[in-house]
Amino acid sequence: MQFLRRHLNPLSFFAVSYLLFLYVPVLLLPLFSFNDDIYVRLPLTGFTLQWYKNLMNNTSLLSALWSSVQVGIGVSLVSTLLGLMAARAMTRYRLPGRRGIYGLILLPLVIPYMVIGVSTLVILRRMLDVDLTLWTVGASHVLITVPLSMLVLMARMEGFDRSLEEASRDLGDSAWKSFRRVTLPLVMPGIVSSFLLCFITSFDEYLLAFFLAGSDATLPIFIFSSLRFPNKIPDVLALGSLILMVSIVLVVFAEWLRRRGVSGSDSSVI
Amino acid sequence: MTAISEAASDQYDQPATRRPEWVDGLWLIAPTLAIVVGMMLVPLLAIIIVSFWTQTGFDLEATWTLENYALLFQPEGKLYRILIVKSLWVSLVATTAVVVLAYPMAYFMAFRIQRGKLIWIILLTVPFWTSYLLRVFAWKVILGFNGVINSGLKAVGIIGPDGLFEKPLEFLLYNPASVTITLAHAWAAYAVLPIYVSLEKIDRSYLEAATDLGDSKWKRFWRVTFPLSLPGTIAAILLVFIPTVGDYITPTLVGGPSGIMIGNSIANQFIKSNNAPLGAALSCVMMLAITVAVCLFLMAIGKKRLKGADI
Amino acid sequence: MAAANTNSMISLRAVTKRFGNFTAVDAATFDIAAGEFFSLLGPSGCGKTTLLRMIGGFERQSTGEILIDGEPMGTRAPNQRPTNMVFQSYAIFPHLDVAENIAYGLANRPVDKATIARKVAAALEMMRLDGLGNRRTNQLSGGQRQRVALARAIVCEPKVLLLDEPLGALDKKLREEMQIELRQLQKSLGITFIFVTHDQEEALSLSDRIAVMARGKVLQIDTATALYEHPNCREVAGFIGNMNFLEGRIAGVEGGLAAIEIGDGQVVKVPANGQAAAGGNAILAIRPEKIDAHGSATAPQPGTNAIRARARASSYLGDRSLILADWRNGAAPVSVSLQNRKSLSGDGSSGIGIPGPDSELWLTWPVEAGVLLTS
Numbered sequence: 001m002q003f004l005r006r007h008l009n010p011l012s013f014f015a016v017s018y019l020l021f022l023y024v025p026v027l028l029l030p031l032f033s034f035n036d037d038i039y040v041r042l043p044l045t046g047f048t049l050q051w052y053k054n055l056m057n058n059t060s061l062l063s064a065l066w067s068s069v070q071v072g073i074g075v076s077l078v079s080t081l082l083g084l085m086a087a088r089a090m091t092r093y094r095l096p097g098r099r100g101i102y103g104l105i106l107l108p109l110v111i112p113y114m115v116i117g118v119s120t121l122v123i124l125r126r127m128l129d130v131d132l133t134l135w136t137v138g139a140s141h142v143l144i145t146v147p148l149s150m151l152v153l154m155a156r157m158e159g160f161d162r163s164l165e166e167a168s169r170d171l172g173d174s175a176w177k178s179f180r181r182v183t184l185p186l187v188m189p190g191i192v193s194s195f196l197l198c199f200i201t202s203f204d205e206y207l208l209a210f211f212l213a214g215s216d217a218t219l220p221i222f223i224f225s226s227l228r229f230p231n232k233i234p235d236v237l238a239l240g241s242l243i244l245m246v247s248i249v250l251v252v253f254a255e256w257l258r259r260r261g262v263s264g265s266d267s268s269v270i
Numbered sequence: 271m272t273a274i275s276e277a278a279s280d281q282y283d284q285p286a287t288r289r290p291e292w293v294d295g296l297w298l299i300a301p302t303l304a305i306v307v308g309m310m311l312v313p314l315l316a317i318i319i320v321s322f323w324t325q326t327g328f329d330l331e332a333t334w335t336l337e338n339y340a341l342l343f344q345p346e347g348k349l350y351r352i353l354i355v356k357s358l359w360v361s362l363v364a365t366t367a368v369v370v371l372a373y374p375m376a377y378f379m380a381f382r383i384q385r386g387k388l389i390w391i392i393l394l395t396v397p398f399w400t401s402y403l404l405r406v407f408a409w410k411v412i413l414g415f416n417g418v419i420n421s422g423l424k425a426v427g428i429i430g431p432d433g434l435f436e437k438p439l440e441f442l443l444y445n446p447a448s449v450t451i452t453l454a455h456a457w458a459a460y461a462v463l464p465i466y467v468s469l470e471k472i473d474r475s476y477l478e479a480a481t482d483l484g485d486s487k488w489k490r491f492w493r494v495t496f497p498l499s500l501p502g503t504i505a506a507i508l509l510v511f512i513p514t515v516g517d518y519i520t521p522t523l524v525g526g527p528s529g530i531m532i533g534n535s536i537a538n539q540f541i542k543s544n545n546a547p548l549g550a551a552l553s554c555v556m557m558l559a560i561t562v563a564v565c566l567f568l569m570a571i572g573k574k575r576l577k578g579a580d581i
Numbered sequence: 582m583a584a585a586n587t588n589s590m591i592s593l594r595a596v597t598k599r600f601g602n603f604t605a606v607d608a609a610t611f612d613i614a615a616g617e618f619f620s621l622l623g624p625s626g627c628g629k630t631t632l633l634r635m636i637g638g639f640e641r642q643s644t645g646e647i648l649i650d651g652e653p654m655g656t657r658a659p660n661q662r663p664t665n666m667v668f669q670s671y672a673i674f675p676h677l678d679v680a681e682n683i684a685y686g687l688a689n690r691p692v693d694k695a696t697i698a699r700k701v702a703a704a705l706e707m708m709r710l711d712g713l714g715n716r717r718t719n720q721l722s723g724g725q726r727q728r729v730a731l732a733r734a735i736v737c738e739p740k741v742l743l744l745d746e747p748l749g750a751l752d753k754k755l756r757e758e759m760q761i762e763l764r765q766l767q768k769s770l771g772i773t774f775i776f777v778t779h780d781q782e783e784a785l786s787l788s789d790r791i792a793v794m795a796r797g798k799v800l801q802i803d804t805a806t807a808l809y810e811h812p813n814c815r816e817v818a819g820f821i822g823n824m825n826f827l828e829g830r831i832a833g834v835e836g837g838l839a840a841i842e843i844g845d846g847q848v849v850k851v852p853a854n855g856q857a858a859a860g861g862n863a864i865l866a867i868r869p870e871k872i873d874a875h876g877s878a879t880a881p882q883p884g885t886n887a888i889r890a891r892a893r894a895s896s897y898l899g900d901r902s903l904i905l906a907d908w909r910n911g912a913a914p915v916s917v918s919l920q921n922r923k924s925l926s927g928d929g930s931s932g933i934g935i936p937g938p939d940s941e942l943w944l945t946w947p948v949e950a951g952v953l954l955t956s
Contacts, residue, residue: 015378022458025408026397040411041421086302093295101299105306112516114533115553118540119313122320126330143309146302166639167672169659171686171737185676204401207518223403240404247399
């Protein structure tokens with residue numbers, strides 16, 4: 001009774017409704033992905049795994065998926081490395097023009113992707129005559145994910161006492177060894193978050209890929225073009241449900257890792 | 271943030287180096303700067319230049335002209351004028367909707383949830399781990415002619431020969447309203463999280479002090495909680511407003527002919543119409559419009575906050 | 582003082598640190614002997630921490646040289662120096678447990694695992710941390726963290742242990758316990774300790790010698806007693822303990838005593854220092870507890886200094902009473918600290934108890950209790 005009384009108030013009611021608003025549209029995707037009607041409509045007609053089976057045989061989907069995974073991993077590796085270096089420079093050095101540098105690196109976050117896309121397209125195609133490939137997509141994705149990575153890692157680096165690094169130098173570590181034994185383990189949760197954030201941003205990005213991918217479709221491009229054909233929609237729903245599931249697993253894993261990182265010990269260090 | 275880390279790095283000289291220590295820092299950040307300059311500033315400069323050029327056939331002609339901008343002020347440019355204003359308006363409405371809905375949620379998470387806040391944060395972000403495209407598409411599925419609402423209503427008899435409506439509801443999809451709803455859904459997490467963070471940071475003793483000094487709950491909210499949560503709220507507004515003005519996916523999927531926005535028009539100049547200079551000019555105007563809107567907003571906030579400080 | 586002799590563990594030669602236009606440490610030149618417990622004492626911002634960090638290699642001196650055990654340190658990094666540091670924040674690695682923290686520095690030495698384990702166990706025992714080796718560091722109390730930080734530095738067997746306000750974060754009672762422990766530890770290890778603190782009592786009770794610093798300058802280096810009894814300048818005198826300053830002019834120097842005219846025709850005597858010369862400005866410094874206060878009727882005894890004063894306020898502090906007395910218009914009042922040896926309800930034949938406001942007093946003190954400051 002007390003539980004009910006405590007939770008039955010307008011604000012809690014609103015919070016639950018808000019979550020429903022967020023979840024219902026998203027959960028429709030898995031729901032209809034198991035429905036054996038070719039059209040997405042009510043009432044549900046019957047259970048099927050047909051659409052999931054179709055995915056396995058859809059070569060253009062699989063190749064788009066592979067493209068996206070390649071670009072995503074490459075982008076998150078590069079962006080996290082660059083973000084790590086940039087975050088260290090921002091938090092550990094007294095850079096001249098620090099504010100300007102900071103603003104400049106964050107600039108891609110406030111420029112609409114449409115503008116980034118078309119301006120990169122103009123300079124690559126109309127001025128430099130560079131061929132559009134997954135590399136050009138990757139490069140533009142690095143541009144938009146580096147600021148995210150830097151922000152995540154800066155937050156992490158500002159969170160720990162600078163004298164920890166000094167202590168390790170004092171106890172005999174060289175600069176590089178100190179980075180490896182102290183800084184890296186402490187920043188690791190941030191690195192994992194940065195990697196996931198960059199990967200998901202790249203994996204989900206449509207507009208830049210649309211302008212810059214040339215003939216190599218990434219997954220969002222494939223999905224977008226499939227949405228125009230009603231007979232392909234059930235496959236896309238199955239695909240979307242799988243992505244959602246993998247994402248949840250990844251997020252839970254990352255959170256578990258983060259928690260372990262916060263309080264955990266690394267016995268391999270000695 | 272800046273002040274703290276500058277003060278901190280003050281004392282930390284690298285003893286082993288003879289050159290100023292920030293040179294090392296500059297090397298660390300140089301690759302990132304190179305990418306931002308090469309991939310962002312140079313292309314932006316290029317598109318500004320191109321917006322003053324002309325297109326002949328498939329080639330760009332480097333003759334300087336103001337024609338692309340002049341078009342916006344001529345009768346033939348009416349469509350673009352409407353699209354820019356409409357984009358700003360739809361974005362503004364969507365941003366307002368997002369933030370107004372997100373604030374109570376953030377408040378709930380910050381003040382009502384005692385334990386397991388993390389679970390709520392995860393709950394909130396999980397829907398955003400699926401593809402943006404599919405989240406938008408989900409609304410098409412819900413609102414469409416044969417969508418969930420219409421087919422649901424049909425199944426229970428409200429739509430049909432004997433029902434309230436004879437034909438499926440067409441007004442649900444393909445209009446600015448459907449774009450607004452979809453945007454409000456798609457950007458929810460971007461608004462809730464910054465507001466939540468700034469609410470969470472508020473020292474609870476401020477609230478106790480306000481109550482102690484005689485504020486009622488509502489008064490305390492308006493006089494203490496809300497002003498202190500402004501940084502997060504402003505961040506949320508900008509985080510949602512700026513990207514949605516130029517959004518392409520949402521208007522394309524759920525906007526229909528009446529719901530298209532300036533982003534669609536810009537893309538068209540590069541893909542279908544093959545008029546890069548006009549597309550470039552439209553891009554520049556859009557960025558300018560966003561900048562002006564953001565500046566106006568920040569100035570208004572700034573004035574209000576100054577006034578608040580006077581009291 | 583400037584020359585490095587063979588006994589000195591640390592030798593500072595004109596060590597200066599500038600941050601832009603600001604001089605944090607100004608030409609510090611002194612030696613610290615092997616096995617000494619040496620403190621750097623001064624208000625915050627006086628440059629004591631910067632000096633310590635330069636010795637440890639965390640900051641590079643702008644000019645000057647630091648020698649440790651006869652070897653110039655130059656621009657050597659902290660890991661290349663025979664020093665270890667106990668940080669103000671302790672800097673206990675949060676991703677390692679207690680034993681791993683203590684073993685951290687040993688991993689950089691050519692020693693096998695068994696030796697490391699033995700040394701860690703010994704350090705745990707010595708610092709009374711037995712059984713806590715596998716503890717997460719976030720489960721430790723403040724005092725335990727402090728001891729882990731100490732153990733971690735000591736197992737490396739440094740020639741010099743640097744301590745940057747290590748007791749600042751502890752509460753008063755724990756701090757006093759740790760002071761005793763620190764002193765015992767230093768005695769038993771025989772390592773040179775350099776201890777930075779802004780707490781004068783801490784410095785006085787712990788150290789063999791203390792360097793008092795202000796505004797980047799080293800003002801005086803001496804033992805606790807010498808600093809207290811014979812400060813060499815007004816700043817040191819004022820920073821350590823309480824001090825009254827009577828300003829005046831030297832009337833003459835005779836037989837090792839300087840006669841100082843302090844206004845209103847009153848003359849007091851004070852042991853002369855080398856620089857005392859007739860006609861010069863001088864300050865007589867006298868500690869509140871060295872002054873005795875008598876009722877105005879009592880005549881001053883010969884051989885002591887005596888000045889007329891009027892009580893302004895007084896307060897009873899239990900073990901002693903504090904009296905604030907005006908002795909000359911325009912001069913700062915003199916504070917007098919009287920031991921409450923006798924019960925105040927007693928006859929008060931030697932003391933006066935607490936004099937009421939406006940009561941006339943004689944303030945007297947032995948000639949040798951004053952200190953002449955000519956600067």
